[in-house]
Amino acid sequence: MVGIVIEQFRYDYIDKYWDMLGEGGIKKLINEGTFCKNASYDFFLTQSAPAHATLATGTSPRHHGIVADNWFMPLRDEIVYCTADNSVKPVGGSYQAGQHSPSRLLPSTFADELKLATSGRAKIFGIGFKEHTSILSAGHSADAAYWYDKSSGTWMSSTYYIDSIPGWLNDFHSLQLADTYLDTEWNTLLDADQYSSSFPDTSEYESGLNGRSVFPYNIKKMSTDAFMGVINRKRDYSLLEKIPASDSYTTDFAIRLIDEEKLGEDEITDFINVTFSATDNIGHSFGPGSVEMADAVIRLDRNLEHLIDYINNKLGKKECAYVSYLGTWYCRNTRYFAGKKNTRRIFQA
Numbered sequence: 001m002v003g004i005v006i007e008q009f010r011y012d013y014i015d016k017y018w019d020m021l022g023e024g025g026i027k028k029l030i031n032e033g034t035f036c037k038n039a040s041y042d043f044f045l046t047q048s049a050p051a052h053a054t055l056a057t058g059t060s061p062r063h064h065g066i067v068a069d070n071w072f073m074p075l076r077d078e079i080v081y082c083t084a085d086n087s088v089k090p091v092g093g094s095y096q097a098g099q100h101s102p103s104r105l106l107p108s109t110f111a112d113e114l115k116l117a118t119s120g121r122a123k124i125f126g127i128g129f130k131e132h133t134s135i136l137s138a139g140h141s142a143d144a145a146y147w148y149d150k151s152s153g154t155w156m157s158s159t160y161y162i163d164s165i166p167g168w169l170n171d172f173h174s175l176q177l178a179d180t181y182l183d184t185e186w187n188t189l190l191d192a193d194q195y196s197s198s199f200p201d202t203s204e205y206e207s208g209l210n211g212r213s214v215f216p217y218n219i220k221k222m223s224t225d226a227f228m229g230v231i232n233r234k235r236d237y238s239l240l241e242k243i244p245a246s247d248s249y250t251t252d253f254a255i256r257l258i259d260e261e262k263l264g265e266d267e268i269t270d271f272i273n274v275t276f277s278a279t280d281n282i283g284h285s286f287g288p289g290s291v292e293m294a295d296a297v298i299r300l301d302r303n304l305e306h307l308i309d310y311i312n313n314k315l316g317k318k319e320c321a322y323v324s325y326l327g328t329w330y331c332r333n334t335r336y337f338a339g340k341k342n343t344r345r346i347f348q349a
Contacts, residue, residue, distance in 0.1 A: 001114075002311060003137065003273035004324040005055065005128075006300065007048065007280035010288055016197055017297050020190065024305035029324055048280070049082040052136040055325055056109040056273075065106035066136065080104075083132045085160065092165040093149030093156030100131045100147075101160035102140050109139030111271050116141070121268045123261055127155070127254055128275030129241050137273035143261070146253070148246075153178030153237035155253055168260040177252055178237055181245035182223045187216040188295050189302075199289045206286045209242060213286065219243060242285060244299040247278045251303040255310050264315045274307070276300055 014026065021027050043050070043060050045068065053066035061067045066082050073080050083100040090098015108116075111124045126138025131147040138145040144161045148154075154173045157165075188195065206213035210222050223239045240246050254274045257263075263270040278296050286292040311320050 001269060001271045002307075002320065002322045003271065004304070004322060005052065005133065005137065005273065005275040006325065007133070007275065007277045008283040008288075009279050009297070013297055017294060017301075020194065020294075020298050021301045022305050024309060025301035026304060028305070028308060029322060033322070048130070049132045049136060052133055052275075053082075053105055056111070056137050056139060057105070057107050058110070059107060063107065065104055069132070081132075083135045085158070088158040088160045091157045091159055091162055092169070093154055094151040097131070097147075097149050097151065098156055098158050100135055100158050102135050102138075102145075103160075105136060105140065109137070111137070111273070112139040112141045114269060114271055115139075118268050123263055123268075123270040125257060125261065125263070125271075126273045126275075127250065127257065128273075129246055129250065129277045130275070133275035133277065134273070137275065146257075148241065148249075150238040150241065153182075153235070153240065166260070168256070172253070172256050177249055178240055179235070181219075181243075181249055182235065182237070182240055183220045184245065185216050186219050186243050186245070188291065189298050190295075195291045195294050198291045198294045199287075201291045203287070203290075206290060208285060209239070215291065217243070219245075241277065242281045244278045244282070244296045246281075247276045247296075247300050247303045250274060250276060251307050254307060258311065258314070264311075264319060276303070 014030070018027075041054055041060065043054070045051075045061060047069045049066050049069045050061040053064045054060060057064045068082070070079050070081050072078070082104060083102065085101040085103045086099055087103075088099055088101050089095075092098075111126075114122045115124055120141075124138060124142040126134040126136075126142055126145040127147070128134040128137070129148040131145075134145040134147045142161060144157050146155045146157050149156045153176075155169065192201075202208075202214040208214075209217055212222075219239065223236045240249065251274075254272065258272065263272060279293065279300060282290075282292050282296045308322065
């Protein structure tokens with residue numbers, strides 16, 4: 001089973017960009033699967049972590065305990081982050097980014113129940129650029145949850161799940177794909193006239209990337225010393241999460257993990273949850289009607305097609321199930337996108 005969560009993906013994007021999508025990504029999931037057009041949950045907190053926990057557990061924040069991304073603990077007189085855990089240590093990556101676990105998630109997740117039902121034989125993994133997206137989706141008993149380290153451009157975990165980075169992941173990091181994706185220019189994938197349904201390319205309301213809000217974006221220059229004018233400054237790997245290439249990097253990692261961990265290759269059902277976050281970060285920087293968002297959706301669709309084709313070709317189409325969630329629950333620019341078409345949408349194949 002493959003769980004796919006797309007952050008800040010408004011439901012109306014499906015209709016808006018339908019003619020710009022390929023046949024093997026979002027269209028394939030809709031046309032060949034069950035498309036639930038009015039699935040909803042009974043809470044409306046527009047933050048990320050509560051929604052991921054609800055998708056994973058099937059219950060609301062007051063029951064699963066993840067009531068916000070951050071919340072105040074009166075007895076400690078401090079604000080805590082939803083997955084922060086000082087009792088664990090980082091595995092790979094930087095120290096500050098590695099002290100995370102699902103300790104504050106109260107009930108079991110779907111993945112936990114699958115692990116229990118198979119007497120521990122099911123392989124469970126969660127991956128996502130943000131630590132809470134991978135951890136809350138994977139649950140308590142996962143084999144591992146991996147997230148992106150902004151300091152090194154690599155994937156990491158914590159000692160809650162594993163004691164050391166597996167050898168295949170070190171080999172994957174040796175490819176230096178983060179640097180490859182940052183050594184590029186971000187321009188529109190299609191001709192400019194095909195983005196006519198979007199607002200003009202730049203606007204005073206767009207915060208943009210490093211102050212720039214019009215195509216093209218010289219990502220290589222923005223992420224290196226030459227742009228910042230600082231001598232001996234390390235590369236800014238955090239920039240990767242703000243561009244569509246982060247979804248490509250996530251797809252590359254998901255495919256490598258599926259292959260190396262041999263998911264789906266025996267009679268036991270395995271589960272991997274993959275969260276795509278580029279649309280979320282781009283939405284905050286440029287807005288939902290921007291050309292940048294349109295380009296991110298189109299590129300995401302290509303990545304979904306690549307991922308689905310790989311899995312189906314490797315394991316056989318009849319051996320795979322995909323459950324995909326369109327995440328508009330915390331689209332801050334359009335947080336009250338409700339009415340008859342609710343903000344919680346699920347389409348399944």
